[in-house]
Amino acid sequence: MLEAIYEGERFDLHNHLRRQDSIKLEVERLKKAADKGAFTCPYCNGILKLKAGDIYEKHFFHPSNSCSISEASETYQKQIKRESKKHSVMKEIIYDELKTQEKINGNLHVEYGYIEKAEEKWKYYPDIIIENSKTELAITILTDVTATKDSRLVQQIKKRNDYFKTKNLKPIWFVEETEQSVDMDRRVIHLWEAELDIAVKMEEDLKWEETLDSLKTENNLFDLFNYHHQNAPRKYEVFSLYYVKSTETNITFTVQRFLKDQTSHPYRAFALKEAYEIKMATALLTEDTVQLSDPLIENQQRESFLLEALKRDKEYIPAALEASINSDDLQFSQPISNPKKYDEVGLIEILNDYIEEVKVISASELSKYLVKECGAPSQTYLTGKYQIYTDVCIALNGIETSGKIKLIRKEFVDDRIYEVIVK
DSSP: OOEEEETTEEEEHHHHHHTOSOHHHHHHHHHHHHHTTOEEOTTTOOBOEEEOOSSSOOEEEOSSOOOHHHHHHHHHHHHTTTSOTHHHHHHHHHHHHHHHHHHHOTTOEEEEHHHHTGGGTOSOOOSEEEEOSSOEEEEEEEOOOOHHHHHHHHHHHHHHHHHHHHTTEEEEEEEEGGGOOEETTTTEEEEOHHHHHHOBOOHHHHHHHHHHHHOOOSSOHHHHTTOOOSSOOSSOOEEEEEEEEEOSSOEEEEEEEEEEEEOSSSEEEEEOSOOEEEEHHHHTOBSSSBOOSOHHHHHHHHHHHHHHHHHHHHHOOOHHHHHTSOGGGGOOOSOOSSOOOHHHHOHHHHHHHHHHTOSEEEHHHHHHHHHHHHOOOOOBOTTSOBTHHHHHHHHHHHHHHTTSEEEEEEETTTEEEEEEOOO
């Protein structure tokens, strides 16, 4: 074990040696002190000795029979050996916050995993165990996830996840925020396999599923948001990841909810909305369970997503239809035969004639045609776009309602492309 009581205070051997200029000299000093009984077990108060050979990692041990918690601590320390320095900082801050809530919530019990379950001699221990009137949660923090470490970590996580579930614990994993990779323009989350494996389903995820089930659209949800998907979901299953960022005194959480998609490398998922940041006190608020969300923000995001999806569905243009438009069709180099003059017949009559002679209409190119061939007003905006472009778009929208043309592509504020349906 790495912890002990020394001169009335908690002593962490690993952290202490990490700060020394000469580890060899300091180990010799600590060993002499340990031989004289200076270190005791923080759990059973028994005397500890210091093992400092070349083969095994330096550690404290009971010269006689070890107590159960010290044995559990050794198992736990081996388990977290891969974690970065931030791991212990994050764990302690989260633990202190939850212990504060324990004082005001009689149904809440919070303890380090290896202390709480030491007597049961578990194979794996979570960082923190939270027990309330409904369930037991296993909180574990992951740091230092990299490409080289991901495959091995995945196997460890699977084993620990399955093990915690056999012990009737609900695993909740917090991932160091440096691992977050989201591109909201393409609505994609890029994931480590480890991240995909630790995604959980919480109460707010179930509310998201209800929202998606109530959404009635004519087109596939992934297509509506231009998400390059592998499989169209038959059933919406929402999962969440919780990223954690720490300073020496505080922690914030980032909540990311998504639909799983690509479950083989490279791992990807559909981001429902932007991840949002919440303070630790809000994220760890406990009544029946750890909240891990801001209900107000969640409601706003669900309402916003519904409106956005319905709007996109109404304006959706299938990619196949867009692709069917030959770029040559958008070149209006040939003038329409015998164009009428704008000031003589007006915009609508010219448009009706124009529709008779083309297959595809570009609102931008049509505006140029009106100015150059029909004598329409040539005033421009500061961007160089003809001011008549606005009137053209309004007129084309009106003609579209008659079924003569169909909007097939919008290029933001630059252009609108229509297919001519009726000749």
